[in-house]
Amino acid sequence: MDFDYTPDEQSFRQEVRSFIAENLPPKEKRDKSFLGTWLEKVRAKGWVGFAWPKEFGGSDGGLIEQAILKEEMSLAKAPPLGTSMMGLAWVGPGIMEYGTEEQKKKFIPDILDSKVTWCTGYSEPNHGSDLAAIQCKAELQGDHYLVNGQKIWTTGAPWSQWIILLTRTDFNVTSKHDGITCFLVPMDAPGVEVRPIQNMAGDKHFAEIFFTDVQVPVENRLGAEGEGWKVTVSALANERSSIGEVTQLQAKLDDLKTLVKNSKRQGKPASEDPKVRRTVAKFEIKISAMKYNGLRYLTKQIKGEPLTSETSVNKLHRASLEIEMDDFAIELSGQAGLQLRGGEEAVDNGTWSKGALNWPNVVIGGGTPNIQRNIIAERILGQPKD
Amino acid sequence: MNFGFTEEQNLLKDQVQRFMKEACPLSHVRDLSNSDSTFDQALWQQAAELGWLGLTIPENFGGLGLKWIDLIVVLEAAAEGLCPLPIASQALASTAILTCASEAQKASWLPAVASGEAIVTLGLYDEANWIDPAAVTASASTHGEGFILRGKKPFVNDALAADYLLLAVQGPQGLALAALGKDQVTVTAQPTIDSTKPMASVDIDGVEIGADDLLPMSDEQLAYLTDCGGVATTAEMVGAGAAILALTNSYAKERIQFGKPIGQYQGVKHRLADMFVDLESYRSLCYFAAWTVDDSPQELAKAVSMAKGYASDAFAQIGIDGVGLHGAIGFTADYDAQLYLKRSKWARPMYGDSDYHMDRIATLGGL
Ligand SMILES: Cc1cc2nc3c(=O)[nH]c(=O)nc-3n(C[C@H](O)[C@H](O)[C@H](O)COP(=O)(O)OP(=O)(O)OC[C@H]3O[C@@H](n4cnc5c(N)ncnc54)[C@H](O)[C@@H]3O)c2cc1C
Numbered sequence: 048m049d050f051d052y053t054p055d056e057q058s059f060r061q062e063v064r065s066f067i068a069e070n071l072p073p074k075e076k077r078d079k080s081f082l083g084t085w086l087e088k089v090r091a092k093g094w095v096g097f098a099w100p101k102e103f104g105g106s107d108g109g110l111i112e113q114a115i116l117k118e119e120m121s122l123a124k125a126p127p128l129g130t131s132m133m134g135l136a137w138v139g140p141g142i143m144e145y146g147t148e149e150q151k152k153k154f155i156p157d158i159l160d161s162k163v164t165w166c167t168g169y170s171e172p173n174h175g176s177d178l179a180a181i182q183c184k185a186e187l188q189g190d191h192y193l194v195n196g197q198k199i200w201t202t203g204a205p206w207s208q209w210i211i212l213l214t215r216t217d218f219n220v221t222s223k224h225d226g227i228t229c230f231l232v233p234m235d236a237p238g239v240e241v242r243p244i245q246n247m248a249g250d251k252h253f254a255e256i257f258f259t260d261v262q263v264p265v266e267n268r269l270g271a272e273g274e275g276w277k278v279t280v281s282a283l284a285n286e287r288s289s290i291g292e293v294t295q296l297q298a299k300l301d302d303l304k305t306l307v308k309n310s311k312r313q314g315k316p317a318s319e320d321p322k323v324r325r326t327v328a329k330f331e332i333k334i335s336a337m338k339y340n341g342l343r344y345l346t347k348q349i350k351g352e353p354l355t356s357e358t359s360v361n362k363l364h365r366a367s368l369e370i371e372m373d374d375f376a377i378e379l380s381g382q383a384g385l386q387l388r389g390g391e392e393a394v395d396n397g398t399w400s401k402g403a404l405n406w407p408n409v410v411i412g413g414g415t416p417n418i419q420r421n422i423i424a425e426r427i428l429g430q431p432k433d
Numbered sequence: 434m435n436f437g438f439t440e441e442q443n444l445l446k447d448q449v450q451r452f453m454k455e456a457c458p459l460s461h462v463r464d465l466s467n468s469d470s471t472f473d474q475a476l477w478q479q480a481a482e483l484g485w486l487g488l489t490i491p492e493n494f495g496g497l498g499l500k501w502i503d504l505i506v507v508l509e510a511a512a513e514g515l516c517p518l519p520i521a522s523q524a525l526a527s528t529a530i531l532t533c534a535s536e537a538q539k540a541s542w543l544p545a546v547a548s549g550e551a552i553v554t555l556g557l558y559d560e561a562n563w564i565d566p567a568a569v570t571a572s573a574s575t576h577g578e579g580f581i582l583r584g585k586k587p588f589v590n591d592a593l594a595a596d597y598l599l600l601a602v603q604g605p606q607g608l609a610l611a612a613l614g615k616d617q618v619t620v621t622a623q624p625t626i627d628s629t630k631p632m633a634s635v636d637i638d639g640v641e642i643g644a645d646d647l648l649p650m651s652d653e654q655l656a657y658l659t660d661c662g663g664v665a666t667t668a669e670m671v672g673a674g675a676a677i678l679a680l681t682n683s684y685a686k687e688r689i690q691f692g693k694p695i696g697q698y699q700g701v702k703h704r705l706a707d708m709f710v711d712l713e714s715y716r717s718l719c720y721f722a723a724w725t726v727d728d729s730p731q732e733l734a735k736a737v738s739m740a741k742g743y744a745s746d747a748f749a750q751i752g753i754d755g756v757g758l759h760g761a762i763g764f765t766a767d768y769d770a771q772l773y774l775k776r777s778k779w780a781r782p783m784y785g786d787s788d789y790h791m792d793r794i795a796t797l798g799g800l
Pocket of ligand 1: 417
């Protein structure tokens with residue numbers, strides 16, 4: 048056991064830090080052209096798709112270096128390393144693993160260059176947690192498939208150019224995991240209709256999408272027909288390390304502590320209130336637990352031991368932190384805490400009140416807590432399936 | 434960066450687990466805790482021969498010169514079977530000697546500690562639920578060439594088995610540890626809920642000791658020893674917590690109600706998942722805390738408070754749910770789940786409960 052970094056790892060961290068010092072101006076000095084320049088520079092460094100193989104334009108970066116990169120970027124509150132988030136998270140890895148040579152050539156560079164934004168068409172109105180039961184239909188008709196059906200909760204659909212789409216090509220299957228096929232579909236294809244949905248925080252980030260007789264060329268199929276479930280599962284498995292989240296949560300905790308120091312409870316400094324102190328300490332413990340759980344799992348991965356579903360442990364911690372931290376901040380601030388951004392008395396420009404409405408992004412978006420508990424009980428503890 | 438155990442540490446873990454299975458199964462633990470003396474000399478001898486008693490003692494004093502991160506491997510694995518041997522007490526007392534004794538005392542005492550020939554324990558606080566130098570109320574005052582002691586140390590771990598005791602007192606120059614032999618004091622058993630962790634009061638009132646037998650101890654050293662105690666206790670909570678989770682997890686797969694294994698009901702399986710999440714988390718925090726003891730002492734206080742602060746409440750709940758998920762069988766004396774529940778009660782206040790540790794985290798974090 049050794050929490051020290053090797054000289055190589057340290058010098059990599061140093062390299063990231065100096066890069067940030069040179070290229071990341073303070074928030075108020077970032078103008079319109081900044082993001083474009085930033086993206087070009089991190090791309091030139093090879094830090095977009097850092098862990099991807101060199102042949103696809105990545106850097107073959109190691110797991111520790113990747114963690115260091117994420118950690119430093121998130122400490123510096125830097126913009127993302129590329130705007131094609133889902134492209135980088137799972138569409139790209141999915142294409143590298145299952146795609147044809149043409150698909151690799153066509154899609155991978157644009158993801159790395161932040162030229163194309165992808166969205167993820169998995170969930171349907173009647174099939175959320177039970178994803179494998181999807182019904183959106185794709186029928187082979189000569190050189191193309193005809194797609195009919197509906198997707199919903201598709202994040203980024205209103206501004207994405209492409210969608211990774213999960214369909215059913217076979218309805219006569221014994222296991223629902225069979226007969227699923229994955230496609231790469233342009234959002235401007237005739238017959239694709241996007242209707243944004245407003246969430247409780249007031250944003251229209253996700254949408255429902257209707258597919259009516261959409262013609263998708265056979266060459267846009269990702270993986271073999273009927274293999275869509277495998278493609279999906281292995282692509283989602285790319286979302287692993289929680290290092291970046293931990294640094295974000297730590298920064299949020301620092302802000303929360305500042306708020307505590309500036310708040311009163313029953314006329315006395317809130318920082319003297321035992322309940323306040325205990326609550327803040329609990330957040331800090333949970334964030335540290337996430338950090339050290341994450342490092343243990345990372346070590347396991349490096350040693351080549353299989354990770355079962357340990358990341359669900361940190362997902363559960365994160366879910367409760369996302370809900371509780373903002374709520375606690377609001378509670379500390381009384382009615383002023385309830386004002387949103389722009390409100391006369393809004394606390395910290397409404398960050399906390401907005402956060403208190405935004406937790407479903409994390410808590411529901413990536414699989415609900417009940418589903419995470421099922422995963423732990425069934426895959427790690429070996430309990431029978433529901 | 435490497436947050437995993439070495440090959441040697443994994444072998445050590447296997448060795449302890451094998452020892453527990455073969456030489457100290459729970460049936461034996463039960464027999465011991467029902468007998469007058471919970472201490473098993475033959476078992477102690479075996480542990481000594483395996484080198485576990487001198488793990489953290491430097492080689493020049495007869496130990497193995499390893500670190501706390503190695504020690505907790507033993508403590509965790511031994512606690513899976515609720516090992517009643519005073520291994521943690523021996524380790525804490527040797528840490529106290531290494532911290533507060535003179536070089537000459539180390540050279541004369543430690544070899545016998547490392548070999549297990551001398552059983553040693555450490556008693557720190559006199560006030561219940563209070564971790565603070567002021568919670569040491571026993572005293573030593575100058576008397577002739579040496580000192581005379583006043584007070585009675587309550588709930589000292591393994592005091593009945595110990596040959597030597599290091600007991601915190603307020604001395605003429607501030608805090609100190611009085612080094613005593615068992616014949617100098619009156620030790621009276623103080624049975625608690627957990628008979629696998631024997632405790633006793635040590636009456637030191639009127640005992641006279643030599644000048645050399647009072648080891649000066651700073652407030653920081655007291656805090657350090659308390660933190661080491663927190664690490665040791667938490668490591669045992671990891672082992673014991675894992676054991677009752679394993680017991681409950683396999684019961685849930687076998688017990689059929691309404692035609693299905695109870696583990697198929699989410700009321701059961703989700704509780705098991707939560708037990709796993711908590712155990713994993715205080716396990717990670719505990720390993721980190723143990724690492725800081727030797728490799729990053731400036732982080733120790735916070736790291737211990739994270740680990741023990743989490744574990745105190747989490748293990749208590751794991752104990753309750755471990756019994757509860759079994760139904761009535763879990764309530765029976767013959768079934769092992771109850772032994773772990775009792776250990777969780779014992780461990781909760783040891784070296785600081787969650788209130789103490791969380792408050793300290795708030796302070797260390799700038800509040
Ligand atoms: C902000 C946000 C962004 C999203 N982005 C996308 C996206 O980009 N692409 C996409 O495809 N999807 C996306 N989703 C959809 C998301 O994956 C689903 O919402 C999620 O999987 C849950 O499905 P559901 O909403 O249909 O709820 P349901 O599955 O109907 O669940 C309803 C409730 O029942 C519980 N439940 C369900 N099954 C079980 C069970 N077996 N045991 C116990 N409890 C159960 C759930 O925990 C939940 O509380 C997004 C969701 C959100 C909130």
